[in-house]
Amino acid sequence: MNLATERVRVPWSVWTIALLALAGHVLLLTEVPLGPWLLPLSAAVALLLGRPRLPSFGGIAAIAVVGISAAAIAYGSIATLDRSWDGLATWTANARWLAVDGTLQHAYFRDPAVLNLGRGYPLLQPMLLAQGMTWLGEHGARVLFPALWLLLVATLATALGRTALSQRSRAVAVLGLALVPIFVEPGRGSAESGFADLLVAVVLLLVAIALTEDLLLLALVACFLLPLCKNEGLVHAMIFTGAAGLAGRHRAAIGFAIGGSCGMALWILLQRQLMTPAPASAFASLLPALLPVAAAGLAMALAAPRTRWAAVVAVVVIAVALPWFDSFAETTVGQALRSLVRLDLEWANVPAILGHGLQNLVFVRKLGLTFVILIATVIVVARRVGLGPTRPLLLAIVIGNLAIMVFMASRPGANLELFLREGLVRYTAQWAGVCWLAIGLLWSRLS
Amino acid sequence: MGSRLLGLLIAGHVSFGLLRLPAGSIWKRVDAIDEYERQGPVWHFRLSDDETRRLAGWILETLPADEVLLFDGGVAGQLQLLGPLAFPRLLVHVSALRPDGTALGRKVFAGQPPWLEPDVSGYPVVVGTRQTLRWERR
Numbered sequence: 223m224n225l226a227t228e229r230v231r232v233p234w235s236v237w238t239i240a241l242l243a244l245a246g247h248v249l250l251l252t253e254v255p256l257g258p259w260l261l262p263l264s265a266a267v268a269l270l271l272g273r274p275r276l277p278s279f280g281g282i283a284a285i286a287v288v289g290i291s292a293a294a295i296a297y298g299s300i301a302t303l304d305r306s307w308d309g310l311a312t313w314t315a316n317a318r319w320l321a322v323d324g325t326l327q328h329a330y331f332r333d334p335a336v337l338n339l340g341r342g343y344p345l346l347q348p349m350l351l352a353q354g355m356t357w358l359g360e361h362g363a364r365v366l367f368p369a370l371w372l373l374l375v376a377t378l379a380t381a382l383g384r385t386a387l388s389q390r391s392r393a394v395a396v397l398g399l400a401l402v403p404i405f406v407e408p409g410r411g412s413a414e415s416g417f418a419d420l421l422v423a424v425v426l427l428l429v430a431i432a433l434t435e436d437l438l439l440l441a442l443v444a445c446f447l448l449p450l451c452k453n454e455g456l457v458h459a460m461i462f463t464g465a466a467g468l469a470g471r472h473r474a475a476i477g478f479a480i481g482g483s484c485g486m487a488l489w490i491l492l493q494r495q496l497m498t499p500a501p502a503s504a505f506a507s508l509l510p511a512l513l514p515v516a517a518a519g520l521a522m523a524l525a526a527p528r529t530r531w532a533a534v535v536a537v538v539v540i541a542v543a544l545p546w547f548d549s550f551a552e553t554t555v556g557q558a559l560r561s562l563v564r565l566d567l568e569w570a571n572v573p574a575i576l577g578h579g580l581q582n583l584v585f586v587r588k589l590g591l592t593f594v595i596l597i598a599t600v601i602v603v604a605r606r607v608g609l610g611p612t613r614p615l616l617l618a619i620v621i622g623n624l625a626i627m628v629f630m631a632s633r634p635g636a637n638l639e640l641f642l643r644e645g646l647v648r649y650t651a652q653w654a655g656v657c658w659l660a661i662g663l664l665w666s667r668l669s
Numbered sequence: 670m671g672s673r674l675l676g677l678l679i680a681g682h683v684s685f686g687l688l689r690l691p692a693g694s695i696w697k698r699v700d701a702i703d704e705y706e707r708q709g710p711v712w713h714f715r716l717s718d719d720e721t722r723r724l725a726g727w728i729l730e731t732l733p734a735d736e737v738l739l740f741d742g743g744v745a746g747q748l749q750l751l752g753p754l755a756f757p758r759l760l761v762h763v764s765a766l767r768p769d770g771t772a773l774g775r776k777v778f779a780g781q782p783p784w785l786e787p788d789v790s791g792y793p794v795v796v797g798t799r800q801t802l803r804w805e806r807r
Contacts, residue, residue: 294694406686
């Protein structure tokens, strides 16, 4: 498949978000205000790249459930401003201040004496919300949240529509994702909570589709967005890049590497601009941006017998050497990577983290039986016809969920209790769309 | 056997979600919104004590748009709610107070809650902990 035909695999809404993200970050870096023209211009340019299409959810029942859930989420989103603290205190707070004059020049962003709990949070969701606020007001802008939820479900429906899955099975998979409680019901992590986990879930699903279909353009666009959604986006980017490289899906691996590195570089440059005092070494602080490229190169080298041992040596050298640059650990992810390499983990917390992690897989009230169904499907399909081309995706899911736990093991004990109680399930929920994609793809192998 | 179990799991997941749709997705949401609209922004402090709610409500009603409020204490707690709710007003750390009574080039709020003793000495500082907000003058 060439780039021209791949272009249509990127939804128009995703092109819009990516163009807005690219232009918005460049404008903020150059201290040019984000005007109200940014969103409509991005949407108009996106029309040159892709057309909006109505997805097929697979049947009346799926349409009805999606419609009712979307209406409920829309009501919950727009009726009031944030009712969850993280959305209120960080993501939406950043959006409201960004909407004041479209720049980051305000004391809220620049002065460390100002109470700002969202310092260090990526700015893609605030940018999207701020643009919405400019046109629709603070309440109207929150239509972003039901729109993202619809995009999540529609993206799954469209991707599964390209497989051998029957319409009925596709409808069941769509229902499965649409009924995952954490997004649909109010509360922390819900679609309307203002947390960026839903945005990450959407982008992760796009990344997963790029991996399974080996699409360079979708991989590039989606992985570009990942680090701009949440800080753990870099880890997600590296996981998928590695999985693509190991599986020989070179188009996807290259797309992930370029997109992830570009996104990360933009975000690091913006973070540096906001830090007081400014970090001394530009090179070292930009090193994390090279990680997706390194992951792609090393994974492809590992997959080839002739270069395997050289790749192993390179991984060890890079992993040991890189984190010793102090500036590398300016970001939260850099700190976690450094702790991992130095084995500087809170080992006493590991059992509790693993226990909660396993418990999450059957946290029915939040995730339904998503992970249980995935595991059962893997067992059934593996026995009957083998896992085949779904292996890289399944590997990414396993490593992605393990990475959450490793990250937590690198954090000081004071944060752990709160994270285990409230945060871990949200990080797991980011993979809900990817899991239902994997389930659908596995079912299609039985068709 | 495996397919049957898988079918049961899928049916269970979908049924659970459908059964929860009215109560979990609709009514729970309606109830939360009703409660929020009844209480206003102070709803966010519903798990704190009465003094915190009273103080937060008074600050949000009284703090002028062109003044800043000094804060101290742990930001991981009630200040996480007060700060964003005060938008577009700013909460500024007490260390930023200048001798001329300004911080960040803006006048520092000098009001006093009516239920506390009138005290014109020093500048008011809202002190946050995980569970409470308290008013001090320094």
